[in-house]
Amino acid sequence: MNPSEYEYLAENEKILITPKFSHEPMTLIQGDVGPFISGLPVSVPVWLAVMLRQTNRCAIDTPEWMELERLEECRDEEKESPVFTQLPAEHIFEIANIIL
């Protein structure tokens, strides 16, 4: 498995965005997305979020696990614990890389 394949898997995760446009729900093969109401957060797959942000149609909301305090908590927990602690979310490294 190479990095771009891991990225592919990570891009299927859902993430919250705030769209700058309005649109009725779209029926994708992998499920419905929407409806999009300008200013209201909506959950979409990461690949869609990135595409919309690149075309200036939305802003990506910071996921819960990416809040600074949360990450500091996780880091401290990991330092103190003798075994591996649970990761804050699946695919955090890929998603962080993609959206930052």
Add this chain to the structure above:
Amino acid sequence: DTHDVFHESNLNEEEEELTAEEVLAKLQEAWLNEKNAPELLNPQTEIVECLLDEIENMEENLATLEKGDIRITVHKMEMSRIKFLINSYLRTRLDKIQDNYEFYSKLEGDQRNRLSKEESDFLDKYKDTVEGLFRSLCYRHMPGNFDWSKVVKKIPKPNLQSAVFVKVENDVPGLEIRDTAGDGRDETIDLGRGEQHLLQYSMISHLLPDGAVSLT
């Protein structure tokens, strides 16, 4: 009586209608399993064909939309992603066939079901091409009385004892782990849902077709 017989056969033939979303999830699981398994797994030809149909339908629908509609971009992106998945899945399988072509061409009967019809044809052609190449490149030039049909070849086969990371989808109580080194360190373990383990492929390969575990 006849009514009961018909009723029963109807129940047996009832297919579960899966949504496109579920089919896609199944393909993704099949892709991950295929990428991580050392041997060729069962071909999921129906899933691939179903998704190819969906893509075709989607493309027809898109042709009816106006140009510049945002939906076109979105759907096109999704279709690219699905095509990538299908491509990668089929290519991984073909790579495995090429790596061990002698082993797979010796499979008979039921075991041949591991290859789809197209893959089977590909295997035959590939085998002929490679052997033809070896023949013209060096066999011909071997000294005098060398008879290739008398050579007993040891055929390389996929390493079923390689280690794989396993994610448990459904509980598996009482899994037997045999010590292949013969030191008598056999163990029986229980796999709980949601756990991840590093195990020998041959110990869990029977759990893959039902989806009790998946490879990551």
